[in-house]
Amino acid sequence: MRLDLVPRTRRSPVLDILSSALAFVAAVLIGGIAVAALGVSPTAAFVTYFVTPLSEVWSLQEIALKAAPLALIATGLAFCYRANLWNIGAEGQFVVGGLAGGWVGVATQGAEGFTLWILPAMLIVGTLAGIAFAMIPAILKVRLGVSEILTSLMLVYVAQLLLDYMVRGPLRDPAGYNFPQSVGFDAAARLPYLMDGETLHAGVLVAFVAVVLATVVLARTLFGFEVRVVGASPRAARFAGFSDARLTLAVFAISGGAAGLAGISEVAGKIGQLQPEISPGYGFTAIIVAFLGRLSPPGILIAALVIALTTIGGEGAQIDLRLPLDLTRAFQGLLLGLVLGADVFARYHVTLVPGGPSSRTVP
């Protein structure tokens, strides 16, 4: 018995979706076994993880709020990863974006009169800060050939410590009893809620627009073509006259800008002030989301929703079933592994060739 893998001549979107669905089912089954081994009914766990969060309005909003930054960051990262450039530092660009945009919010606190400019200014400053921070590894790579993987990752810690210093020092709320946090933003410095009395804010729309825009850019523009060629066939890209250096700067700017925008959206949306922790690791989780979504923006949107769902479901399972939160992390890792593994079915004709191993020996 042996498996024969024959490459498919063309990738079919239907098979891509089917193989991902297959991977998801397999992950749920394996997860069920793990849950049973922990002495909890797999059915109850399934309901808590995947059904309950989808059946209540507040948890649906929570899913959207968690998925939005993930989708926005991962969409930016998809440009980098498609071009075979490895920005691992989206977490840092997220933090710097949140910090710089949030600083505008702090500085304008209590402003009177015309305040409509404040929120757009925050979003722009946050995005630009994310771009600027991503330019450090990009320029080091282009000018000196320094590995962008290391520099972008290390700069995450720089960003986190910078935020920590700022909220304990210059941006600390003077009337905040020495708590390490800034003043709360004015309403003019907050992303508007989409519905009265609910938690869903306009940052969700920003993420959705970014996904649509990125889909068009990748599929239909010369720049998107450039990104795809550089990643798939670097020599052919040079033959097409595309410059490695320019593209490196461009995709780092896109991913840094998206992460920075996600950062300020989180600060101006959900949090409403600056504090030492503004991200539960969105920048890192987004790497998983980008690959779960196979580096295509619509796929990333779906992947972000699935990861958000399991995270919210995992919180529920922790409370209701006393299942450890690590189980959720393990499940997300398992899902990524299986989705990447299931790619085999989308990329190859897989056939089982009959015949026992005994007949395969040589005299």
Add this chain to the structure above:
Amino acid sequence: MDATLPASALARRSKEGPTPLFGAYGIVKRFGSFTANDGVDLEIRAGEIHALLGENGAGKSTLMKILYGLLEPTEGVVTHKGDIVQLPNPEAARRLGIGMVFQHFSLCENLTVAENIALVMPKDLSGRALADRIARLGIDYGLHLDPDRPVWSLSAGERQRIEIVRCLLQDPSLVILDEPTSVLTPGEAEVLFTVLERLREEGRALLYISHRLDEVRRLCVRATILRGGKVVGACNPREETARSLAAMMVGSAVREVTPREGGAVGRERLRLDRLSLPAPDLHATALHDVSLSVAGGEILGIAGIAGNGQAELFAALSGESRAPEPDSVRLDGKPVGALGINARRRLGAGFVPEERNGHAAAPLMSLSENALLSRYPTASLTRFGLIRLGAARDLAKRVIEAFDVRKAGPDPAAGTLSGGNLQKFVVGREIQAEPGVLVINQPTWGVDAAAAAHIRQAVIDLAARGTAILVISQDLDELFEIAGSIAVLHDGTLSPAVPAGETSREAIGLLMGGSSDHAPPVADVAHPREPMPSPAHAH
């Protein structure tokens, strides 16, 4: 294990002659809906050099891989001395005495000869013992190799010797050779032929795969011809002409390339003036004072063995490498040495690199996207940064029709086309732009006879319309067929161009080998120089 052949295979066995050493009967291999081998029979006897002929895509590689245990046939059996054998992997094939010399070498450039050989040998054989065996084989067969030289410092011929020695160390009874002379100078090929004759005399069987029909006629008395996955004939190549062999492979008479009659040569369009470029990396070749000039309507051929600066010269011409002095490269009189490839395209130049997959075309992308790849700067395929998908598809379709590119599906990925068809596409893509200057590196490398004739004819016709054409090729037959004058690139230095009618293959062959003063460093006193191409070499 079955000792008897099934009736179906028995019926296919040839009635006369001794039991063949290896036989393949009724071999069918399907990949999905595509049938690469369709009921192929092949018998190889001890002490013969058996030729396997066929165009690209005829199923030669598939059959070879089945014999070497890399693929398993969908149907059919392989026999060894009349017994059915299973070849689930190359290890099993090697144990049966089947060895293979691949067309593309699988060597580690930074390791020495001995280390490269040790990589594939059993672990207990290494160090001094292995070096001794390499040396002994070298003496016995004239396969001289210095075990301690790093591979990157060796010529293609020497690299091939490593592959052959690797193979011979396992004392094979059948040696499969895939296009073995495609990277060799005429002189190196002569050395190889002597080794092959020697192996045959020792009673080994050789399966010889080549496009070069002259070689086949010289070496082989039996040939099996494949076309479209089926055996279409068996013959004694010595009783056939190269033309009739080619006709059997293609299935119809090969189109003759019509040379251009006289033809007016116009003004100078492409010029290099003492172009020097340092080697971009350790394994590359520096260019020294390269000067040339091509006029409209002229085809200049650059001969040379691979690795003598062809890739570097092409990059300097295309603009993928910039020249240190802008006026060392001129297009229509304009200095372009500092310009990139797209600026040169806008000045009317077109380029076809050597490597189809990954350089001239992105294999995973569709043909229309590959049309966009080199034509977007000049063919108005974008508007406001948006790709005009329809225009790109139209362009691809025009190229496909004009150059008879065979493909599956409406707009398939470039990598799914056979070598010949993809080459027709990438050459056609540039010719369709009616460039003023066209630079082609290895226009028909690894391409079947019909496609090669088509491409050469298109190049000649383009020159007739006034284009200046520079063809870099390792194939001397090709250069003598299409080029008006020929220069030789050796070790980054270009010889003066001479009219093709006033020189000979032998003279060019000598220059390709570096004449007499450019011998590769000889590490060993006992290491003899290779003989120069003998004047008796059939042409």
